[in-house]
Amino acid sequence: MKARYFATLLASAALFSVPALAQQSGKDVYSKVCATCHATGLAGAPRYGNAADWNARAGGGVGRFYQSALQGTAKGMPAKGGHMTLSDGEVKGAVDYMLAAVKDGLKLGKAEEAAPAKAETKPEPKPEPKKAEAKPAPTPAPAPAPAQQSPVAASAPAAIAAAAAAAPSGGDVNAFNRMLKPAGKRNLPPPEDGIHDPTVDGTHALQPPLAAFGTLPKSFAGNRVNWVEALDKNKISPRADRQDPNAVPVVMDLNVVREVKGSMPDVVYPHKQHTEWLDCSNCHPAIFNPQKGSNVISMAAILLGEKCGVCHGKVAFPVSECRLCHSKKKEMPAATAQGK
Amino acid sequence: MRRRLLILFAALLAVSAVPPAAAEYADVVINRAAEKNGMRPVVFPHWFHRIRFACRVCHTELAINPRAASNIITMSDIIDGKFCGACHNNDIAWGVDRCDICHSGKRGLPSGIVGGHETSGPGRW
Incomplete structure (x- = not known):
């Protein structure tokens, strides 16, 4: 087994004489190296999938992007992303990969520059069999959807x-x-979010969400911001009163435990985190009767937008975050206690 | 490579064909009256407002019902200082003269809450 491994290694070293190991694809390089900054826009890096970021730098065409990636920029991009072991071809592949993600929104400085630059990277050895499939793609078929105005669509x-x-x-x-939704499609700036009209000046006056979310704690759903933690840690200080910036909310610290069916952990409902944002009257009595045992709550009702679902799944964290509510472990059944 | 580009591009097309999917979580499109009166729909971003105000400010003090499309908000209300006009008065936030900042939605969008993870159904709020 080991011998075969070394044989393969030797063979590949012979094939790809320069860096001994097989060349990594643009996607691999992106996810290992570039994504550190280009996924989130750290240090002002153009974000993956964000056409506006890339357009702002597209004046020099693809060649300029390659140059910046290979040699670094004064703005903070290190040469080859700080990984000098990468070959030029791998770096260019990663640039291609990132540019492909914004292809339809990208207006490159010189359209014709794109083609030869691509051709230049093609001959480099690529281990994936993707190239073989390149040919049969453009089959003549009637185009039902009207082509968008981007040059790629036109071609x-x-x-x-x-x-x-x-x-x-x-x-x-x-x-x-x-x-x-892939990481590059979250928290898009208003002109790209699909509901704002990018032709209106007002859209461009609006703050992009990521500009505000930078310092806030992260979560795995919704806005990808942990709003409760943001409030706890004083990262945000929403006014409890429209006029009075010093007004403090009337916080009630009372947990309600709801026992649930099956093996799912019981629900602990914390009044505290809710009353930091809300008044009693927001929930009682219209949504929840403030009488123990008088509310029938089911996941189905929540998914239909009732009970907890009035907010959870729309503005508060969605039901995909099961354990944030179902957080109290059940006593194990008698079988364990009896033992043997 | 080319194939992959095409697929990526198709993905982008598919995303642009279903616009609200890329919208921010809890963005609300308000188009009860706007487009009938020749204006673009309003987009209300919850995230921006919740950084600055607790839920209760709008949903109690300003008496905005959390159920989408259940509030009848007119420009004259806003000018009178009700609903949005409580803050959007050129004092706390921009006023009604800056039409296109609020009325910046794409034409033809239906009213409703967008941005994914949406709970839905007949009992929908």
Whole structure:
């Protein structure tokens, strides 16, 4: 086994003479190296999937992006992202990968520069068999959707329509988590969020969410901000009164435990975190009767937007975060106590 | 490589075809009266307001019902200092003269809360 491994290693060293190991794909390099800054926009880096960020730097075309990646920039980009062991081809591959994510929104300085630059990277050895599939893609098919005004769409609308039909939810049809919003699509600035009209000046006057979320604690759902923790740690100080900045909310510290069916941990409802934001009258008596045992709550009702679902799943964290509510471990059943 | 580019592009197209999916969590589109009167829909970002105000300020003091599309808010109310006008009065926040900052939604969007993770159904608030 070991011998075979070394044989493979030697063989690959012979094949790819320069860095001994097989060249990494642009995606691999991106996720290992570039994503540190380019996923979140750390230190002002253009964010993956954010066309506006890239457009602001697109004046020099693709060649300029390669140059910045390889040699670094005065703004803070280290040469080759600080990983000098990467080959030029790998760095360019990563640039291509990031540019591909913003392709339809990208207006490069010189359109014709893109093609030769691409061709230059092509001949580099790529271990994946992707290139073989490149040819049959543009099959002549009627384009049902009107082509968007981007240059790529104009050049191959038929192929795109075919691809769109094959993968309606985007990306590889068999990929993991294909229904989830990728990191680059979260917290988009207003002109790109799909509900603001980018042709209006007002849209551009609005604050992008990430500008505000930078210092706030993270969570795994919703805005990806842990609002309760942000409030606890005084990262935000929302007024409890419209006029009076010093007004303090009437906080009630009372946990209500609701026993639930099955093996799911019991729900602990904390009044404290709710009353920091809300008045009693926001929930009582319209949504919850303030009488013990008089409220019938089910996950179905919550998913239908009733009870907890009035806020949770719309503005407060969604039901995907099971354990934030179902947090009290049950006593083990008698079988364990009896033992043997 | 080319294929991958195409697929990525198709993904972007698919996303742009279903606009609210990329919107911020809890953004509210308000289009009860706007478009009938020739204005773009209003987009209300919860995230921006909750950094500055507790929920109770709007949902109790300003008597805004948390159920989407259940509030009848008119520009004259706002000018009179009700609802949005309690703050959007050129004192706490920009006033009604800056139409396009609030009325910045895409035309044709239905009223409702957008941004994913949405609970929905007949009992929907």
